[in-house]
Each structure stands twice: as C-alpha cells, then as structure tokens.
Amino acid sequence: MRLDVVGLHCTRGYRSLFSELAFTLEAGQLLLVEGHNGSGKTTLLKTLAGLREPDAGQVLWEQQQPIVWLGHSNGIKDDLTALENLQMMQVMAGADSLLRRDAKSCISTLERMGLAGNGHRFPRHFSAGMKRRLALCRLLLSSACLWILDEPQAALDKAGIQLFEALLAEHLAQGGSAIMTSHHHVGLQGSHIQRLLLAA
Amino acid sequence: MHIAKAFLSVLKRDVTVAFRHRNEIFNPLLFFSLVTLLFPLGIGPSPKLLQTIAPGILWVAALLAALLAADNLFRSDYEDGTLEQLVLSPQPLSLMVTAKVLAHWLVSAVPLLLLTPLLAVSFGLDAPTIGVALLTLLLGTPVLSFVGAIGVALTVSLKRSGMLLALLVLPLYVPVLIFGSNAIDTAASGLPVNGQLYLLAAMLVLAVTLAPLAIAAALKMSVSQ
Amino acid sequence: MNSNASHVNSVAMKNPGFFTRWFHRMASPVWFYQISGKLLPWLWVLFAVLLVTGLYGGLVTAPADYQQGDSFRIIYVHVPAAWMSMFVYMVMAVSGAIALIWRMKLAEMVMVSCAPIGAGFTFIALVTGSLWGKPMWGAWWVWDARLTAELILLFLYLGVIGLYSAIEDKRMASRAVAILALVGIVNIPIIHYSVEWWNTLHQGATVTKFDKPSIHIDMLIPLLLMAGAFKVFFAISLLLRTRNELLERELPRQWVKQLVEEKDG
Numbered sequence: 102m103r104l105d106v107v108g109l110h111c112t113r114g115y116r117s118l119f120s121e122l123a124f125t126l127e128a129g130q131l132l133l134v135e136g137h138n139g140s141g142k143t144t145l146l147k148t149l150a151g152l153r154e155p156d157a158g159q160v161l162w163e164q165q166q167p168i169v170w171l172g173h174s175n176g177i178k179d180d181l182t183a184l185e186n187l188q189m190m191q192v193m194a195g196a197d198s199l200l201r202r203d204a205k206s207c208i209s210t211l212e213r214m215g216l217a218g219n220g221h222r223f224p225r226h227f228s229a230g231m232k233r234r235l236a237l238c239r240l241l242l243s244s245a246c247l248w249i250l251d252e253p254q255a256a257l258d259k260a261g262i263q264l265f266e267a268l269l270a271e272h273l274a275q276g277g278s279a280i281m282t283s284h285h286h287v288g289l290q291g292s293h294i295q296r297l298l299l300a301a
Numbered sequence: 302m303h304i305a306k307a308f309l310s311v312l313k314r315d316v317t318v319a320f321r322h323r324n325e326i327f328n329p330l331l332f333f334s335l336v337t338l339l340f341p342l343g344i345g346p347s348p349k350l351l352q353t354i355a356p357g358i359l360w361v362a363a364l365l366a367a368l369l370a371a372d373n374l375f376r377s378d379y380e381d382g383t384l385e386q387l388v389l390s391p392q393p394l395s396l397m398v399t400a401k402v403l404a405h406w407l408v409s410a411v412p413l414l415l416l417t418p419l420l421a422v423s424f425g426l427d428a429p430t431i432g433v434a435l436l437t438l439l440l441g442t443p444v445l446s447f448v449g450a451i452g453v454a455l456t457v458s459l460k461r462s463g464m465l466l467a468l469l470v471l472p473l474y475v476p477v478l479i480f481g482s483n484a485i486d487t488a489a490s491g492l493p494v495n496g497q498l499y500l501l502a503a504m505l506v507l508a509v510t511l512a513p514l515a516i517a518a519a520l521k522m523s524v525s526q
Numbered sequence: 527m528n529s530n531a532s533h534v535n536s537v538a539m540k541n542p543g544f545f546t547r548w549f550h551r552m553a554s555p556v557w558f559y560q561i562s563g564k565l566l567p568w569l570w571v572l573f574a575v576l577l578v579t580g581l582y583g584g585l586v587t588a589p590a591d592y593q594q595g596d597s598f599r600i601i602y603v604h605v606p607a608a609w610m611s612m613f614v615y616m617v618m619a620v621s622g623a624i625a626l627i628w629r630m631k632l633a634e635m636v637m638v639s640c641a642p643i644g645a646g647f648t649f650i651a652l653v654t655g656s657l658w659g660k661p662m663w664g665a666w667w668v669w670d671a672r673l674t675a676e677l678i679l680l681f682l683y684l685g686v687i688g689l690y691s692a693i694e695d696k697r698m699a700s701r702a703v704a705i706l707a708l709v710g711i712v713n714i715p716i717i718h719y720s721v722e723w724w725n726t727l728h729q730g731a732t733v734t735k736f737d738k739p740s741i742h743i744d745m746l747i748p749l750l751l752m753a754g755a756f757k758v759f760f761a762i763s764l765l766l767r768t769r770n771e772l773l774e775r776e777l778p779r780q781w782v783k784q785l786v787e788e789k790d791g
Contacts, residue, residue, distance in 0.1 A: 114695060117778060150389060153525040154629070156697075167391040174382025180318045189383075192310040195391035239386075451709055455702050459692050469685040469706065472678045473713050476720035483727065504716070515709050518626070522701045526693075 102128040102163060102246050102276065104149075109158035111144050118144055119299055122158070128246070129273050129293055132280040136299030142282045143173070143251055145299065149280060150249045167195045168247045173255075175236035179225035183216060184208070186224065187238055194243040210241045215264060229256040240268055248272065248279040255284075263288075307392045308400045315404035318377075329370040330412045336362040337420050348425050355424035356434070356485035363413060363438060363481075364445065364474050368467060370409035371449035374401070375457045375520065384457075388524050395513035398520065402450045402513075403443075410442040426489065433488035437481040440501040447512035448473050454519035458526050476504060555772050556781050558632055562765045569762045576755035583748030591745075597661045602748060604654035606756040607647045608672070611679055612714075614644030614760060618686070619711035622704035632768075634700035635775070637707060638690055639767035643760060645683035651676050671725035675718050682710050696775065 109122040118141030126132050134142050147153040149160055150170045177186045187207040211220055214234045224232055233256045240248060248269075254262045266288050269279060273293060281287075287294075319325045340358045341351055378384040387397055417438060421431045452470035456462035484497035584602035591598040618640035624633040655673050656666045667673070686703055693699035776782050 112697075147525065152385060152389065168389065170385065170389050172382055172385055174380070174385070176382035176386040178314075178318060178377075178381060178383055180321045181314065185314070185317070189310065189314055190386075192307050193386050193390040193392065451705075455689060455706060456692070462692070465685075465688050465692055468681065468688055472681040472685065472717070473709070475678055476713075476716045479720045479724045483724065507712075511712065515705055519702065519705050522698055522705065526695055526698050 105161040107159045110156045128276045131294045133296045134282045140299040167245045169245045171250045184220040190239045246277045250281040311400040312404045319408040329366040329409045333366040352425045356482040360482040367445040374453045379457045394517040398516045399513045406446040430489045434485045437484045441477045441481045444508045447508040451515045454516045458523040573758040580751030588745045600658045602752045606753040607651040611648040619707040622707035626704045635768045635771040641686040648680045671722045675721045
C-alpha cells in the first residue's frame, strides 16, 4: 500500500496553484497539507481523491481500492435519519462492507461517535458539530486504506477532536494512511507524520 | 448481486427522500394540470378545437413538467456532498445514476400518468384514445427523465441554471413530443398507432442504454469544480 | 495516456505507444500555432479564388431557373450554409470525442471554437431560407421540415455556447461541452428524421423546394465552388478562433510571452 505523486500540476482558472509536486505516502503514514487560504489545499485533496484531474503529472495508487473522502460538505442527507445515512454510507463504501452490513454495526458506530440515541433523528435537527460527527462515521464503516479528509475537525468540539484523533491514530497503527488539511493543531506525534506546505 | 443491492438501496433512498419532501411529487403535478387548464382559457371552450389540440397540449405540458421536475434531480445531492460520495464510490456510477433517474421518474412522472385520464376527459378524448395517451406517456416520460438528467448533470454546479437547462434539454425533447402527440392524434382518428409506439419504445431503449454514460461523465465533470 | 494514470485508483501506463507519442506531438500548442500561422495566408488566397469564381458563376453565368427565375440564386449562399451547419457540428462532436478520450487540449479548443461558427452558418441558412421562402411560398416562415430542423440545430448550438460561457473553469466547461456535443450528435439524426416525418404527415405531399431532383450542370458547378469556399472559410475562422483560444489559455507560458515581446519590440 503506497501512494506516489509525480510531477503534479494543478491550475484553477488560468492561475497555476502548484506544479512539480511530488511525494510518497507509505502505509501507516499521515500527510498534513498546510498552506494559507487559496494555496490550493482543497484542490490538491480533490485531485488526490480522483474528483479532479491534474493538469499534468500523475497520482499513482497501487491497488484498485476505494478511499474514504470527506470534503467541506458532510455528504449526509438531511431527509434521511442518522441510521439511514449510515446504511447509505455502507452501500457506497463498496462490495465488501455490504457483507457485514447490519443495523448493529451502525448503532455501535453511532455510539462510538457520541451520537447514541440519535439514530432515528433527522440530521437537519443536528448541530453543525453533530453533523460532522455523523459524517466522520464513514471512517468506521469503510475498510479503505486511504483516508483523504478536508478539514475533518471543522465544527467539532474538544471531545470530538479527541475522538477523531483517536480514530486516526488507530487507523495509522493498523497500517492505513491518511492525507488531511487542518487549521487545528493535530495532537499526533511521531516520524510517521509528514508535512507538505503549499505556498502559492 | 452486490451491485443489484446497491442499485435498490439508491432507488429506495431517493424515493424515501422524495416522499419526505412532498413538494417534489406535487410540484410537477400541479404544474402539469395548471398548464393544461390554461389552454381552454386562452383558446376558448369549443369542444372540437380542444379535442384537436389536446394531444399537443398534454405532451407540451408533460414536457414542461418534466423539465421543471428535472431541476432538483441532482441539486440537493450536489449541495450536501452526497454526489461527491456517489462519484467516488466503487459502485458503478452509471448504474447508480440509472437508479436515481428511475426513482425520479417514479416520483415525478408516475403521478402525471395517473392524472392524465382526468385531464384527457376534460378535453373530450374517448377511452381508447386515453389508453393510447397513457401508453405514449408511459414510454415517453422515462426518455424525458433520462435526457433531462444529462442536462441537469451538466448544469448542477451552476447557481442559476434554469434557462440554460431549458435551452439544453428542450431541443432534445422534440422527437418524443412529435411521436407522442402524433400517436394520440392518430388514435383519436381511429387509426393504428403501432409505428409511433415502437419508435417511442426504441427511443426509450436508446435513452436507458446511452444516457447513463453521459450522465455519469457529466456528474464527474460537475463535482470536479 | 495521462487520463488513466491521473486517477488515484488506476495504474500508470509507463510506456505510451508510438501512436500516442505522435498524437501528443501533433497536439503541441507551439507546433499548432506555427503551422496554422503558415497555413492561413494560403487559405485566404484559396478562399478568395473560390468565392469570386463561385459568385460569378452563380450570379452571372448560371441560367435563371425556369420556375423560380432569379430568386433561386440564393441557393448559392443558402445550400452551402445549410451543409456547413451540419458539418461543423460533426467536426465539433468528433473533436469533443477526441478531447474526452485522449484529453487532448487542442481538440478541446477546436471544439469550443466550432460552436459560434456553426451557429453563424445555421443562422445564415435560416435567414436565407426564409428570404427564399417569401417569393416561393408567399410567407417569411413556413414550417418546412428542413427549416424547422435548422432552427432546432441553432438551439443546439446556442446550448453549447451557453453552457461553455456559464461554466467558469474553462477546462471543465470544455468537458461539459464535449459531452453535450456527443449527446447532440446522437440526437441530431433522430431529431432530423422525426421532424421530416412530422412534416410529411401534417402537410401531405408538399414538394420541398430545397432539394431538386436534378440540377443543371451550369448551376451545379458554381454551387460546388461556393460549397468549397464555405469550407475554406470555416477552416480559416476555425484556425483563427483556435489560435485565439490557445493564446488565452497558454498566456502564462514562456512561448506566448516571447511572442508578445516579439510583437512589441
């Protein structure tokens, strides 16, 4: 499991955001993408996730595997209950997670994310932080090795951030990898954390 | 097997969302009946005249209702980010899109079909003609949904896309309008309409097989902005 | 094969084939800019020759029509414009397909440049058709199958232009237009035949005066010359538009800056 980025070049409009970007991400590593507003963090993440095409260069991903993507928007439907949203996440996560698709795993996921008892409520009645927690449930429901997260801690409270960091540490310890942007301090330490500064 | 399950899940999800959001079902229905009932007021109540123009009115109203309904096909998914998740999902996008369009057809066009006999009676069409009208709508409205979905997928990332959507989609609706209204017209004069129905069915097959590819490509383009 | 490898989930193709390499060199902007610059003067000359001979043949040497008199002479503009309106859409759809499949930027620009030109030809065909209709049918507009199909075609072109201008990121806009052009090219025959069918059905056996079963050779030769002139004119305006689009998109590149410096100094 390894992600290689070679000579990546992205533009927005006719403006060049970054060029000749190259890095490698191994199993168990975390890449923190940093840079001020407008430096192309979201564009980079979207490109890595495959939502966008680079203007030049390549993103090489060894296995034909799904990823977990979490962008600015939560990707949850306000007109489905929290549990229904989780079931949809399982379906979208792909074939293998369908096998162990059951209501129980959804309920335990909600409990783990601190949303116990909210399973039958509609997210439109949730606070922004609760919605983000619900969106983060997809980290637990997918078996994907690579997480690509854009500002995952946005709107989370202190306990929520701690919860997220615990999930992230667990994922990395199990040999998964992650790429994320963050305005918050990330409380993880170690040599497995790389930083990428985008300066446009 | 998994794909079939995913297909059904998406279908079920979209129908559920539509039912919780009832205006998605009632708006096209209201629009359809309002447009249809404007014509007698504008043209005059002469039964003979109304009978002649009824096929055209029914189909033009169905076309406009389909256009109106199409606009929210991917809109909310685009705004809440579920469209991104759908595009990135390992499930085949063109199939998932087919499920979405099918769900959209079920909630927006099927009610129109149910209302059609009522409107047709008010225009003085007889029972066999109404049957043909229903048949043409049954074959034609899915084509409208699929073709409309291409236009919506192309414009979903734009803020004000209503007029552009009409410009993109209405010219493509022309063949359905021609064969659909003509079939009703022909049936009203007591002639067989097999030819028109076969042509509508052929268009349906073409739309179901090719449109999802275009919709999937267009959605990928739209989420990449 | 940038398109495959660029996606996160796919495996890179390490060795692109000979064809691919040739294809990409041909698509190089600088190469295109230089070659088209050399080609343009020759095309202008060819256009002038074809236009002058075609117009002279059509307006002076060709005999007057025994039924329509001199008013038939508008076919020397109308028919080539109508032919071109379809032809340009085809060029647009083919370059759209190339742009989608091989992600060739030059094909994108060619496609985008086609739309206004095609809309122009379609508009000319419509206007001349209705001008012709006045002496023929006694009305400026008749719901003739071909005119109606041209009108729908004009709306298809306007849709392409509208979509391209509505999407801000021009690379995304090009992709959207490519998809739309392909959808359009599948639909045009269907629209065309359904309109023709609709017309014969509602008007009985109207003889469409646009297609003559036989045409005198003295009338035909100028028509073909005019058709040639229109084709060359299309090539010229396509090259000009594409060069413009190219310069605009490649503005930050070194070769464009050099070009500007040369012009200035």
